[in-house]
Amino acid sequence: MSVAASFSLAAARQLDAADPLTAFRERFVIDDPDLIYLDGNSLGRLPRATVARLDEVIQREWGQRLVRSWGEGWFEAAGRIGDKIARLVGAAEGEVILADSTSVNLYKLTLAALAARPDRQTILTDDLNFPSDLYILQSAAALTGRRVRVIPAADGIHGPAEAICAAINDDTALVSLSHTVFKSGYVYDMATITAAAHRAGALALWDLSHSAGSVLVDLHGAAADLAVGCTYKYLNGGPGAPAFLYVRGDLQGALDNPISGWIGQRDPFDFALDYAPAAGRQRFLSGTPPILSLAAVEPGVELLLEAGMAEVRARSVRLSEYLLALYDERLASLGFRLNSPRDPARRGSHISLGHEEGLRINLALIRDVNVLPDFRRPDNIRLGIAPLYTTFSELYEAVERLRRVVVERLYERHDAADLRVT
Amino acid sequence: MSVAASFSLAAARQLDAADPLTAFRERFVIDDPDLIYLDGNSLGRLPRATVARLDEVIQREWGQRLVRSWGEGWFEAAGRIGDKIARLVGAAEGEVILADSTSVNLYKLTLAALAARPDRQTILTDDLNFPSDLYILQSAAALTGRRVRVIPAADGIHGPAEAICAAINDDTALVSLSHTVFKSGYVYDMATITAAAHRAGALALWDLSHSAGSVLVDLHGAAADLAVGCTYKYLNGGPGAPAFLYVRGDLQGALDNPISGWIGQRDPFDFALDYAPAAGRQRFLSGTPPILSLAAVEPGVELLLEAGMAEVRARSVRLSEYLLALYDERLASLGFRLNSPRDPARRGSHISLGHEEGLRINLALIRDVNVLPDFRRPDNIRLGIAPLYTTFSELYEAVERLRRVVVERLYERHDAADLRVT
Missing domain, CATH: 3.40.640.10 (Type I PLP-dependent aspartate aminotransferase-like (Major domain))
Structure with a gap:
């Protein structure tokens, strides 16, 4: 990976600045810029246009046009x-x-x-x-x-x-x-x-x-x-x-x-x-x-x-390969396992990481460092990359926070039995 | 029917003023006060509280809490x-x-x-x-x-x-x-x-x-x-x-x-x-x-x-009996047939009227006089009474408009083939 040599938040921001689809992030409602949302593979974010569309459907189509809207x-x-x-x-x-x-x-x-x-x-x-x-x-x-x-x-x-x-x-x-x-x-x-x-x-x-x-x-x-x-x-x-x-x-x-x-x-x-x-x-x-x-x-x-599906897919691969390079350099040595294929041609848009403490790490990510992935038993922390709004800087920062959870053993505060639906 | 003797818009308004559930109408979005909506048995009106609830679900639960809302x-x-x-x-x-x-x-x-x-x-x-x-x-x-x-x-x-x-x-x-x-x-x-x-x-x-x-x-x-x-x-x-x-x-x-x-x-x-x-x-x-x-x-x-279901049902019967009394006095002689049971104990909250020109009458009601019932083949004009928002004055006025459509033969302008989903 050519990007691997230049891991830094500044470099990640440069990747974002240079990427042709980065602007699509602005089309989504994002109220908490600190939250790193890596669960778009479970529930995608709210597009801004959807808010306006639903307002139209609720207020005008249902509220005013009523049953006539079936024919309209x-x-x-x-x-x-x-x-x-x-x-x-x-x-x-x-x-x-x-x-x-x-x-x-x-x-x-x-x-x-x-x-x-x-x-x-x-x-x-x-x-x-x-x-x-x-x-x-x-x-x-x-x-x-x-x-x-x-x-x-x-x-x-x-x-x-x-x-x-x-x-x-x-x-x-x-x-x-x-x-x-x-x-x-x-x-x-x-x-x-x-x-x-x-x-x-x-x-x-x-x-x-x-x-x-x-x-x-x-x-x-x-x-x-x-x-x-x-x-x-x-x-x-x-x-x-x-x-x-x-x-x-x-x-x-x-x-x-x-x-x-x-x-x-x-x-x-x-x-x-x-x-x-x-x-x-x-x-x-x-x-x-x-x-x-x-x-x-x-x-x-x-x-x-x-955006175009070819462009969306290309961006998904760019982001996923970047995350994998970060994994290789910064996570593999901390007890993580890659539970996803290496070959991008055989891999979708999420990457699953296993860890002996995966469940508690997942809880710490959500509760302590404002990263939101999801967890699938027995040991998959799923990091979902939504090509239209996930950024290189988010992935960089997510890996930093993941390292912190493991290195500082933040997960030890949590009880695996607390896992709720995420 | 004791009300039958006093058919007038003023009398209908008195019935509304005296009815214990009339105030519930204010809890619904009603943008066109001239529209007489008699299709709540197909699609009920939009409650005002629903607008606020949906805003909460869309903006906060989906937009901000994202996948966490499943657990919340x-x-x-x-x-x-x-x-x-x-x-x-x-x-x-x-x-x-x-x-x-x-x-x-x-x-x-x-x-x-x-x-x-x-x-x-x-x-x-x-x-x-x-x-x-x-x-x-x-x-x-x-x-x-x-x-x-x-x-x-x-x-x-x-x-x-x-x-x-x-x-x-x-x-x-x-x-x-x-x-x-x-x-x-x-x-x-x-x-x-x-x-x-x-x-x-x-x-x-x-x-x-x-x-x-x-x-x-x-x-x-x-x-x-x-x-x-x-x-x-x-x-x-x-x-x-x-x-x-x-x-x-x-x-x-x-x-x-x-x-x-x-x-x-x-x-x-x-x-x-x-x-x-x-x-x-x-x-x-x-x-x-x-x-x-x-x-x-x-x-x-x-x-x-x-409102309480017993009260809702009692009001549905009051409104339906009022509509039937109006039918007897003002519609039965115009070629309408009652396609619903007489006995309120065996009748729900809508009344179906048949007429040789039912389909075109239904079109004229919608297009010419702002009454919105629905039509079910072969000859049922369904007048739906939604107990929480249909009023006596609306039923009075609906029958007036229905008479006008028939007496003035407004339905003749319409083509039965135009019936669309209502």
Whole structure:
């Protein structure tokens, strides 16, 4: 790393001054400049434009226009915002729509995929997948008499890509994986695994929750069949904002939504007694969407489109490599382990550090030195890099504070049992 | 009706002045005093307190506290607000929780009920049920090899309560009905039908979407097993706000959520690879809730608690009977039909009027005379009475404008094909 030789706050500030995306930080609400927020991979910051947008939705659209707003934009919002997300993940217009939560969308698409492969018994996944995804796959399998085969990751860091490809066979109905895994940040090669699934006649379903807005995703380039993802991490859509789902255009007519609600009906206002699915992505909707949370998604997505995903990804890599260089020089000797891949091509936008005292170190970071990462058991301090607002100076300062917590043993004041949701 | 003799705007204003709940109207944002909003049964008005609450959630909880807010109230919000709704519908603490949409909740509870009655093949419902509910019941039946039997309502207005009770037998797994039906406003006797279901060993699941906040519901008194409901109608929770679900306390441990996501897991932050359901109502959650839309529900529910459901219901009946008296005297002779029950004990808080030109009359009401009801095919102009903000003077004036639309044939300017979502 060329930057490694010049570690100083002044040098970090020079990197910030020279970086083409630094100005995007100003587009977010940042009230405490001392707080180093490294949890944008769990909940992204509030874009300034979102405050104005929500004020409009609450005061004018709900307060004044009332139910008329359904005909003045609310009904189309899930698809309109979906089309913007599509441009971030390599999908086409009409293939992405906002709906429900990631778990509910995963459930719907998994059951749809299983129904499309009635003679195959197996869902393949790995043990790095987000547990909620595993629960949903287990549910879907139990309900339909299938089984879930979980391929283990040998080192707990790198996805078992080869073992998965080797396990795909003519009994495989579906391969379902997190594209970027939540603990280590490992990123799968979507094209290779999807191609292996297709060769065996299986479908591939990708969870993009930790990828959208942070790594380059090319759903069409990879010929991906199905995807789901969350909007409140790198898309900065707000707490629990509706998730998105993707169904490749040519598959939409062949798949059925198992939760057939009125918003997915061909003509919702016909109130026909028998369900007939809408054309296209609309059929994968179920109930009325939560408009306030839905509307909050759009400004954050627009910021990423304005910056450009290639630029966003390039900045994520610059920041991550800088943090890794700092880790090598200043943290590795203090008992930390790198729980993320070295190769930036296989790494998302967060870096997990393990430490024997990781849990208490994490508490000290939050309580004593105003650094906010998160912690994932058993020993992952996740340092999330949100490309639009995390800066080189923040990363420099975060490592300084992390060193201080360990060198001055600040963590000893804390009780591991105190870990709360962060 | 004693009021019928004194129909005038002045008399209506006297009724408003004398009514104990009139002052609640001031608690809502009302920017256009000329607009007569009779669609609170589709989207309730914006409570003033909700504006302030949302500002707090957006600016402080999301903008400043960021991910820390999950540990500072967000995780508990769905249950906390659920407990407040429980007090409106006769449920106990710990039995109601906010989650997903009404459709998704109905899906989850229907599958849970079917799993609890594995040897029974039939779901019973009626053709007055909200179509989305029928679609969900059809989905659940198809997925589990059961069948849905739809009992028809002879007159399209009154629920076929006796026919349903007669149809319940030892093959009935579940009776699922809208407590207040969406077109006519008919209200079922929940206790009688639930008792009939129980005598045959079946479960009863009630959709309270048009009941919560408008009619008296006593889930415990009726021994109801399961319920779902929407929060954006009479609860004034905002567009598409998360729905609620109720599972009677003694049943919670025996029922499984088919969409087993991480928020319903016993310890969501353990990230265990195998699902173990949380105790109590929490197990019926799936994915992360949309916090902005969720938070918006609480102030509207608090307004109803402050007013008291018995008082709210009494006012709903006073207003509805007044509107019916106006209908008898001023509308019945103009070609209108009453598509709602006469008996206030069997009627919710909206009145549906049919008319040969209903669709175009509805358009003229909206476009020409600033009255906002909604229309449900084939011929229902639904006049929704929201007890906390609809007034006697508004109903008087609405009927005057409705007369004008018909007498002056204002509707003839409009094209029925123009009907949009209202």
